[in-house]
Amino acid sequence: MSLRFRLGLAADLPACVALLHEEGCFRAGVGLWARLPGLWRSMLDSPAVQLVVLEDIAAAPVARLRGCAISVIVRDDFIAELHGRGHPWSGALLYERIGSRASPLLAEHEIARANAGDGVDVLLLHHPLRHRAPDDPRLEATLNVGMAAFFFCHAGFYVRSVLWEVYGEHFARLLAGGGYRQLDDFAAHASVSALPSERRPFLMGLHRNIAGERAYDANALWLFRREPPSMRFTSAQRRLLRLALTGLSDRDIAAALNVSENAVRQGWRAIQGRAQRVLPALFPDAQAFDPVSAAGSERGPARRRVVLDYVRQHMHELRPWAG
DSSP states (O other), X not given: OOEEEEEOOGGGHHHHHHHHHHHOOSOOOHXXXXXXXXXXXXXXXXXXXXXXXXXXXXXXXXXXXXXXXXXEEEOHHHHHHHHHHOOSOHHHHHHHHTTSTTOOBOOHHHHHHHHHTTOEEEEEEEOOBSOOOTTOHXXXXXXXXXXXXXXXXHTTSOEXXXXXXXXXXXXXXXXXXXXXXXXXXXXXXXXXXXXXXXXXXXXXXXXXXXXXXXXXOTTTTTTTOOOOOSSOOOHHHHHHHHHHHTTOOHHHXXXXXXXXXXXXXXXXXXXXXXXXHHOGGGOTXXXXXXXXXXXXXXXXXXXXXXXXXXXXXXXXXXXOOOO
């Protein structure tokens, strides 16, 4: 396999919903399954939602999907409710409240305040995989790419806690090896006792306060680290950069953002101009740079690479921040 991850788009949703249903781990009623594509489509517009697609680019387009993952930034009271709920399939509870006044999803300004304050709470909602058997050699490769995707989506946030409902003892053990604590195996729940071990739900959690005291703990190095952004990119600029970091062309970015290619080019000029003002040392020929001039446009692709390389190493530049 030649695996990669990319940000999921609305066009990916039918295949992702089908994969979640095919994997057979998440349980939901017929009505929720019917509503799920529309729910996901509405959630994609929220800055609290991250969707990534794992695909085998060596396969035919219709057979590329190998997995997907959705995470959401939610209110701390919703996380607390899940902790004490004692009921599996936490996603169903979230879906009940999407669009209501009690929606658990944080708005962008709330994420910005939490990111600059006590931190955000992340719920790993779904992570269906095409090859999930522990003895399948394709699983390890898929999980490696999945971890890269997890870093891409969450590095730079000041995370307080992560809650993740996984399915199967093998996956629960993998997370426990990475520092997660088992919060519930739902053994007392009647709907769980009859399930085969590879599909049993386990609620796993990782909290900043219990993540371990080691200075070089793998998660503490980036997941629980607070760092304010220097560039203070706008929300639109952050969206453009996130898409560009996954390798999309200007044409693809324009389609994903539902804007013109010229608007994308203008966005790049604004990004490069901001980077020039805030961190001129990024550009050796800083004094000669004018993002609006013809000369500046000619050097645009090289300057894009410089900005993208910097942001790739400083993911906090892509996160909302209030302060």
